[in-house]
Amino acid sequence: MKANGESAGVLNGVRLEPVAPGSAVALGNDAARRAGAPDKKTLEAATRALLERLADLQDVFQADGRHALLLILQGRDAAGKDGLIKSVYGAFNPTGVRVAAFGPPTPLELRHDFLWRVHQVVPPRGMIGVFNRSHYEDVLAVRVRQLAPEAVWQARFAQINHFESMLHANGVIVRKCFLHISQDEQRARLLARLDDPRKNWKFRLDDLDDRARWDDYTAAYRDVLARCSTPAAPWYVVPADEKPMRNYLVARLLVETLESLDATYPAMNPAVRDAARDFR
Secondary structure, X not given: OOOOHHHXXXXXXXXXXXXXXXXXXXXXXXXXXXXXXXXXXXXXXXXXXXXXXXXXXXXXXXXXXXXXXXXXXXXXXOOOHHHHHHHHHHHOOHHHEEEEEOOOOOHHHHOOOOXXXXXXXXXXXXXXXXXXXXXHHHHOHHHHOOOOOHHHHHHHHHHHHHHHHHHHHOXXXXXXXXXXXXXXXXXXXXXXXXXXXXXXXXXXXXXXXXXXXXXXXXXXXXXHHHHHOOXXXXXXXXXXXXXXXXXXXXXXXXXXXXXXXXOOOOOOOHHHHHHOOOOX
């Protein structure tokens, strides 16, 4: 990753590490903030540099066309999924980006397997995609709200791993981020939705119901992170109480991922080159 000299030293070790398969991840309130975090000004300046780098990387990534990139975002209500997409994905040329949001399945979707609606919106090669929530709701909300028998959602962990492994084998680079928010910060953000007329529409009765099930969701997320973080599709826990830190960490992850692909611009088609000789 390229970084300017002023922030390189301060931010050198500030990056996301993948969740080790099978590990027990701490999801307490303290983990929603990064200890010893750089100041807001430093983070925002470094993030701007990363976003400029992302714009350049997207250009060659799209031209190269050998891979797709899929970022999966999960998090509790008010964890900042929308804000992250606006802040980080705004760096990309929109013609090369696809955003998909997953709400409750439709009657037609319920008649298919739970991955059917997801597979249809996986980005093609050359494109960058983001899922705002995803197929993981089928082992999170479905489990916590008891919308399916345990035997059904338990089997889905292996099905998800097989699905993501298949995507990886076909050129789709999968990165998964859990935006981890504390109880106090979520409460503050939910209250802001109530108090701000511009945000009232975001508040749902389900937000309160899900908050009352905090511990159940924590247990469900721990299982997801332990059982579905794989070399082909790793999970990352993003401390999300502080928005500048959240944005920096995810932007850096995307830069490092795209840089690791060594994408190149393709050579000009010889037929086009020959036809353009007279034009010169």
